[in-house]
Amino acid sequence: MDKKLKIGVVCYPTYGGSGVVATELGIALARKGHHIHFISYKRPARLNIFSENIYLHEVTTANYPLFEYLPYETSLASKMVEVVEREKLDILHVHYAIPHAAVAYMAKQILQTRGKSIPVITTLHGTDITLVGKNPAFAPVVEFSINQSDGVTAVSNHLKQETIDRFNISKDIKVIYNFIDFNRFRRVDKDHFKQAIAPNGEKIVAHTSNFRKVKRVDDVLRIFDEIHKTVPSRLLLIGDGPERSGLETLCRDLECRDSVRFLGKQDAVEELLAISDLFLIPSQNESFGLAALEAMACEVPVISSNIGGLPEVIQHGVNGFLEDVGDVKAMAAHGVRLLTNEKMHEQFRAASIARAKDFHIDSIVPVYEDYFCNLIQCDAGVHV
Numbered sequence: 001m002d003k004k005l006k007i008g009v010v011c012y013p014t015y016g017g018s019g020v021v022a023t024e025l026g027i028a029l030a031r032k033g034h035h036i037h038f039i040s041y042k043r044p045a046r047l048n049i050f051s052e053n054i055y056l057h058e059v060t061t062a063n064y065p066l067f068e069y070l071p072y073e074t075s076l077a078s079k080m081v082e083v084v085e086r087e088k089l090d091i092l093h094v095h096y097a098i099p100h101a102a103v104a105y106m107a108k109q110i111l112q113t114r115g116k117s118i119p120v121i122t123t124l125h126g127t128d129i130t131l132v133g134k135n136p137a138f139a140p141v142v143e144f145s146i147n148q149s150d151g152v153t154a155v156s157n158h159l160k161q162e163t164i165d166r167f168n169i170s171k172d173i174k175v176i177y178n179f180i181d182f183n184r185f186r187r188v189d190k191d192h193f194k195q196a197i198a199p200n201g202e203k204i205v206a207h208t209s210n211f212r213k214v215k216r217v218d219d220v221l222r223i224f225d226e227i228h229k230t231v232p233s234r235l236l237l238i239g240d241g242p243e244r245s246g247l248e249t250l251c252r253d254l255e256c257r258d259s260v261r262f263l264g265k266q267d268a269v270e271e272l273l274a275i276s277d278l279f280l281i282p283s284q285n286e287s288f289g290l291a292a293l294e295a296m297a298c299e300v301p302v303i304s305s306n307i308g309g310l311p312e313v314i315q316h317g318v319n320g321f322l323e324d325v326g327d328v329k330a331m332a333a334h335g336v337r338l339l340t341n342e343k344m345h346e347q348f349r350a351a352s353i354a355r356a357k358d359f360h361i362d363s364i365v366p367v368y369e370d371y372f373c374n375l376i377q378c379d380a381g382v383h384v
């Protein structure tokens with residue numbers, strides 16, 4: 001794509017998947033010469049590089065004794081208007097419908113009254129539709145703001161279908177899968193590191209998430225407890241969130257307790273994946289499962305629930321295993337088979353990276369560029 005765009009990226013700055021995808025897409029687009037303006041209430045966790053094409057506009061909210069809840073949406077809309085006007089943005093790309101799509105609609109309307117037309121793209125990530133979005137406290141606004149977006153993308157076919165099933169959607173939704181940067185996520189020789197964590201050659205099982213209920217991290221513990229009965233192994237739990245303290249309590253009652261490490265939030269997840277032998281993601285729901293893809297890129301086979309977009313990423317019996325949500329026994333049995341059969345494990349490792357390559361950053365980012373470009377051209381030709 002020849003034209004270089006000025007793109008406003010609105011996202012959550014936290015460790016959640018939508019913020020990760022937004023940040024990595026922004027960084028990739030900046031490398032291709034586009035100017036990326038992140039708009040968020042904090043520096044996104046993965047935005048840890050310097051680039052002359054990347055700008056961060058932090059949203060601050062004024063407090064006042066009248067406000068029981070800070071009017072964040074109002075501040076965000078004002079910030080969007082300010083940045084679009086000052087930086088002469090071509091497009092606004094908002095990640096996660098709540099509240100970003102609704103706020104973008106408001107900003108767009110305000111800008112219209114000031115003579116500026118800006119196309120808005122909303123990318124749906126999952127819980128904004130499947131969990132939070134369907135809540136009556138948000139549903140009408142979610143539906144309206146999806147329909148008012150100039151472009152809508154979803155990170156899997158499953159999420160697209162869920163959106164259509166749950167809401168009255170008049171907009172076409174384009175599926176653009178999440179992607180992986182192999183410069184970062186790849187198997188590297190970290191034997192000294194592995195030696196420190198598993199000094200007697202134990203197998204390393206890993207899980208990363210935001211430790212919310214939907215992730216079923218208690219199942220991770222139970223699956224590992226079963227595996228640990230026959231396979232000398234260690235479990236690395238990476239991330240943090242509301243369920244963590246209950247999980248630490250549960251862990252104390254399990255036989256495997258001394259082999260479990262709660263590592264908290266980690267910036268260099270790839271280094272931990274690089275020494276792992278197996279990844280577990282037994283979620284209740286998962287629109288895509290970026291964490292699984294990151295593991296696969298590091299040649300780590302994945303055992304997951306057969307739910308949401310996970311079957312679009314993991315191929316059962318080829319590079320991982322998919323079982324019914326909550327079927328701890330079946331998942332553990334697959335884990336034991338994989339970790340005790342070296343030949344099979346090697347095959348699954350090779351098949352994991354082969355599958356991950358289907359989601360290569362170099363093939364997915366241009367799809368976003370084309371999508372942006374088409375939309376801008378459609379927008380009355382103002383921006384071309």
Ligand code: GMT
Nearest residue numbers: 016017018125126127286287288289290
């Ligand atoms: O996984 C989470 O709870 C975080 C959430 C988010 O939006 O921040 O992740 C969702 O978006 C990711 C990136 O597109 C997907 O890989 C995750 O599957 C999806 N999570 C769920 O659907 C539960």
